[in-house]
Amino acid sequence: MAVPAIELRNITKTFGSVVANDNVSLSVYRGEILALLGENGSGKTTLMNMISGIYHQDSGEIFIDGKEAVINSPKDAFDYKIGMIHQHFKLVDVFTAAENIVLGIRKTLDLAGTKKKIQEICRKYGFEVNPDQKIYDMTVSQKQTVEIVKVLYRGADILILDEPTAVLTPQETDRLFAVLRNMRNDGKAIVIITHKMHEVEALSDRVAVLRKGQFIGTLKTSETDAQEMTNMMVGHQVSLNIERPEPLDPKPRLVVENLTVVDQDGIKKLDNVSFTANSGEILGIAGISGCGQKELLESIAGLQPVESGNIYFIKNDGEREQLIGLEPLKIKELGVALSFVPEDRLGMGLVANMDLVDNMMLRSYTNGKSMFTDRKSPTKLAKQVVDFLEVITPNVFTPVRKLSGGNVQKVLVGREISNAPSVLMTAYATRGLDINSSYTIYDMINMQKDRQVAVLYVGEDLDVLLELCDKVLVLCGGKVSGMVDCRNTDKHTVGALMTRLGGVKA
Template identity: 40%
Template sequence: MSDAAPAIELKGISKAFGPVQANKDISIRVMPGTIHGIIGENGAGKSTLMSILYGFYKADKGEIFIAGKKTSIPDSQAAIAAGIGMVFQHFKLVENFTVLENVVLGAEDSGLLRPSLARARRELKSLAEEYELNVDPDALIEEVGVGMQQRVEILKALYRKADILILDEPTGVLTPAEADHLFRILENLKREGKTIILITHKLREIMEITDTVSVMRRGEMTATVKTAETSPPQLAELMVGRKVLLRVDKAPAQIGRKILEVKDLNVTDSKGVHRLKGVSFDVHAGEILGIAGVAGNGQSELLEVLGGYEKATGSIKMNGEEIDLTGTKSNGQSRRARGISHVPEDRQREGLIMDFQAWENTAFGYHHDARYQKNRFLMDNAAIRKDTEEKMARFDVRPPDPSLPAKSFSGGNQQKIVLAREIERNPDLLLIGQPTRGVDIGAIEFIHQQIVALRDQGKAILLVSVELEEILSLSDRIAVMFDGKIMGERMPQDTDEKELGLLMAGMTTEPRGPLHEAVEAQLATAGSGTAKEV
């Protein structure tokens, strides 16, 4: 370690929200000119810590030193003044402003805009050259892709003379190529002496780009290690507090008969946007079909149509029988009656009623089932409760208390409640969207095992995920969606993240030609926004 003062030093930071101790006596030293990763499960306290550093929250206890000097950061203005810039997970941009206007917003030189804009334009140009941070200054934010939006956020921070850059889960919305581009930018920034704090829950990113990594668990800093001296299994163990299986162990698939047959599915939403454009595929018994793609390319609509709450044209056959897609009887109830279970992408908005108790959620969607009725008029709440207790035991839901409202469970345990409800119904087909989003590593392992176990019972599974790693490790066959279409199907053993990444960006990978390589190269260097722009 050099003699230089740390760029940031936190000493004994504690913060409680009500009864929850979000940060407990946290100390950390971030050396200048390094990329420092902070890794931990959801709810480990990473975001709270960074919010304290950025002046959103006030710590109950503890001190902050910036470049060796004790600093108080009561609000984000003070953080900016201290040279700290933050790129949030959810961007804070004005959609109908241009890139340039967004960069200047809040940092204008005077009451008149024109001189500020001119200065910003010059500076953006030099920043772009220096760091590969190319943006179109005159494009409207709503018209550029997420990749560029993120670069605008970084530029905003640099324009405000930030020396320390905090990025909160920056790759969540990016394609693999865009993520690579971002990492190159971060390397450039580091070379110029900037300090970067990268918050993530992805082990791969930590290993790839950071110099030092700090691990958080349950509000505490459990370790800070040099990245070169650690390994993913060790980090995972530090995060979870026990040994974790990072791979999914599964036997070869025993493919059976055709369960689901989708032909030429089309969806146009209420705004007239064509969301699904002639999607066709099959899913067989004993098979996991993984649908890869960047969020917002039609996967959600596909699940909604299959789940019965989005109208569509085309044909869906379940067990060889045609499903009604437009009638008034086409709803979640009729789909469940056909043997389709659905773990929705957004469990907090769809899969659960957060204010309902766990037992009430267990009957959700199946509240017409005969086993849950006492007589023609009354539901058998005692039976539902008992059923919930059994499910909670089998799926290791913690705490196993059916009377707790869904919102008081952690993300992983909420997902287990949904999963228990849908899997235990013994469906022919399980639709499952983003099974491990916002789920802690320990629970991810369990959820993956459950999905594979269901497959091995000869059920058909349609898996939608934006996590490529998840798609690659779970799927028996992979289809990639882009712009409402299926770009191609691959077998997981014959493909890799790079090829899937290209498909996700809307390019077909065969036949490969010079043109293709040129585009690929351009994508790699320019990283032009989202897949949609390509």
């Protein structure tokens, strides 16, 4: 066989007492797409960060094209023609695409030449980039394209992409995959980290699986299937079907009428939105990021000033209670819970420097008349959440920032559900979560459905939305572009609805 573009030999990396990578050996060849699979915290990103110069291994060697390489900084990685596209984009908002692409290259600034070269790269692989467009004017997928062009511009021929599709619509994902295939055919070595099995099957040539920091093995994609890969990843048999029990006796619980929200800059974020959420049903909300999902949930939770419209909460006796104008705490007391998992997973809802107990207490500390906090019941709750959701943590007095992303989310969602809400709003609950944890969360949401809770589920993965939810409300540019029944809709219909209105370019 040919000499591998990258060969890792016995790489070990520890952070304090945590072994992130344990004796990992792995090869990537030119002209192939390798999918790197593994649960959250299995060490995929750490491994790739060592190749791209962000970390340095404790022991083991990296060989590039058969020669031992010492990679101490991202610059060293670039010198070996390695480029990594991170989950969080590293672009200057007020600069144009071209300016961002030349940033940091220490040569005479020649924007005209740069643009020509950018266009060449775009033509070669099938990108669409306007070099003069400012980053803040771009959609997420356009920003990602700039990131990819940036590393290609610098001559990278080994590309690493960390969960590139997490933020893309199906159409955008298809386009990205077409580009990646072109690059593979051009002889580049590509590593892609992803959690989505159908993407692995559609795109990759080989699959490498990590579990708890250890290298489990590689498979040819054509010779395996989602079930086998999942079992390797998790280490035991997992069922891949999301359950969808039939709703029992659905009754209107939350009625939104003609809701319009204008943000501080005077831009309409929600435009005349109306819908009804029923008890015992899961209502999915789909849309490209920034289409008003966040504003919708925040309006219902009382965190967002509303321009006009009504939001009614319907009590068990049929009485309507107007939510607009109520204090967030009052709305919470009615049983409306919101768990929003932001891009950085922490920012909202959790306090990184506080331990699990204090984070549980965020929702309950106002209980009781005493001026002192009660830490007993949050401690109990924290222990329950840790046990039930299998949160990996030394104990419940560990600051949340020390937990891995998936575990942080379990804590957040677990806390919201523990409130026994009658309306549960959850946004991106499985953002970046591995299969096993995601399924735990789906189960939790289904349990709420059984409890006659009206669930509003904002998600990114259309496959999941359509499998889990009863109905999906599609937003586009702040307007409702459709309400579909999930039992007889496919994802391309929803994808088309997401981009149908002229408000946002896809």
